[in-house]
Amino acid sequence: MTTSKSTQLTALKRIVIKLGGSMLERLNKEHIANFKQLQQQGTELIIVHGGGQAINKQLEKNGVTSTTINGFRVTSKEAADIVQTTLIGQVNPTLVHQLNKSGITAIGLSGYDANLLDCDVLDKETYGFVGEIKEVNSSLLDTLIASGITPVISCVGCAEDGTPLNINGDTVASKVALAMKADSLLLVTDTPGIKINGEILQLVSTSAINSWIETADIYGGMIPKVSAALDCLAAGIPSVQIVGEKLEGTTILKQGVFA
Numbered sequence: 283m284t285t286s287k288s289t290q291l292t293a294l295k296r297i298v299i300k301l302g303g304s305m306l307e308r309l310n311k312e313h314i315a316n317f318k319q320l321q322q323q324g325t326e327l328i329i330v331h332g333g334g335q336a337i338n339k340q341l342e343k344n345g346v347t348s349t350t351i352n353g354f355r356v357t358s359k360e361a362a363d364i365v366q367t368t369l370i371g372q373v374n375p376t377l378v379h380q381l382n383k384s385g386i387t388a389i390g391l392s393g394y395d396a397n398l399l400d401c402d403v404l405d406k407e408t409y410g411f412v413g414e415i416k417e418v419n420s421s422l423l424d425t426l427i428a429s430g431i432t433p434v435i436s437c438v439g440c441a442e443d444g445t446p447l448n449i450n451g452d453t454v455a456s457k458v459a460l461a462m463k464a465d466s467l468l469l470v471t472d473t474p475g476i477k478i479n480g481e482i483l484q485l486v487s488t489s490a491i492n493s494w495i496e497t498a499d500i501y502g503g504m505i506p507k508v509s510a511a512l513d514c515l516a517a518g519i520p521s522v523q524i525v526g527e528k529l530e531g532t533t534i535l536k537q538g539v540f541a
C-alpha cells in the first residue's frame with residue numbers, strides 16, 4: 283500500500299480501514315505489514331470489518347434464508363442471532379489474532395462494548411433487526427488509540443433491550459470515520475474500485491454516483507460502499523477510497539471532481 287502512488291495514504295494522520303468479508307478470507311501477512319508500516323509512519327488506524335460471506339455460510343448451515351435490499355441484508359431475529367455469533371464469536375477474534383500475531387496490538391470490539399455504537403432499529407418492517415447508529419462512543423476509541431491499541435470493530439449493534447442488531451460494515455465504517463474525524467476512509471473489498479462499462483474508475487465525482495445507481499451500473503454490495511462514501515464526503519472527510527486486495531488500483535471519490 284505504501285508503495286502505491288494512487289492510494290497516497292502515508293501522510294494521513296488517522297484512517298479508518300474497512301475490511302470486507304471477501305477480503306478477510308484473503309488477508310495475509312503482507313497486508314498486515316502494510317498496516318503496520320502506516321502506524322510506524324505515525325498514522326492512527328481504526329479497523330472495521332464485515333463478514334458477509336461468513337454470515338451467508340452460517341445462515342445456510344442453520345437453514346435460515348435472507349434477502350437483501352440494495353446491498354443491505356433484511357435480517358430476521360434468527361438471522362440477527364447468527365450475525366452476532368458469527369461476527370463477534372468467529373470473524374472478529376480471528377482478525378484480532380492475526381493482527382496481534384503480526385505486531386499490531388489489537389482489541390476486538392462490537393457495538394455492545396462500552397456502548398460503542400448507540401443504535402436505534404432502522405426500519406423494522408422493511409429490514410427487520412438492522413441497526414441505525416445514532417452515536418459512536420469516540421472517547422473509547424480515542425483512549426485505546428492513545429494507549430497504542432488498534433480498535434477492531436465488528437458491525438454488530440444492539441437494541442435498548444440487548445437484542446443484537448445487524449449493521450452493514452460499510453455503514454459502521456463511515457459512522458466511525460465521521461465520529462473520529464478521520465482523514466480518510468479506505469474500503470477494502472474484492473474488486474479494485476468502482477467498475478463502469480468494464481473499466482475501474484480512478485477518480486469519481488459524487489454527482490455521478492446516484493445516476494450509476496439508477497442505471498444499475500452500481501448495484502448490490504457496492505451501494506452501501508458508495509452511500510458510506512457520500513456521507514463521509516458530505517460531512518467533510520476529504521477522500522474515500524475503494525480498493526481491492528492489492529490495496530492499490532483504487533477508485534478515489536472526491537467532492538466536486540468529475541469522472
Ligand SMILES: Nc1ncnc2c1ncn2[C@@H]1O[C@H](COP(=O)(O)OP(=O)(O)O)[C@@H](O)[C@H]1O
Nearest residue numbers: 302303304471472473476477499500501503504
Ligand atoms: N460498479 C461496480 N463496480 C464494482 N463492483 C460492483 C459494482 N456494482 C456492484 N458491485 C459488486 O459489489 C461487490 C462488492 O461488495 P460486497 O460483496 O458487499 O463486498 P464486501 O464484502 O467487501 O463489503 C463486488 O464484488 C461486485 O459484485
Ligand SMILES: CC(=O)N[C@@H](CCC(=O)OP(=O)(O)O)C(=O)O
Nearest residue numbers: 303332333334354355449450451
Ligand atoms: C445490514 C447488513 O447488510 N449487514 C451485513 C453485515 C456484514 C457486512 O457488511 O459484511 P461485508 O462487509 O462483507 O459486506 C450483512 O448481514 O451481510
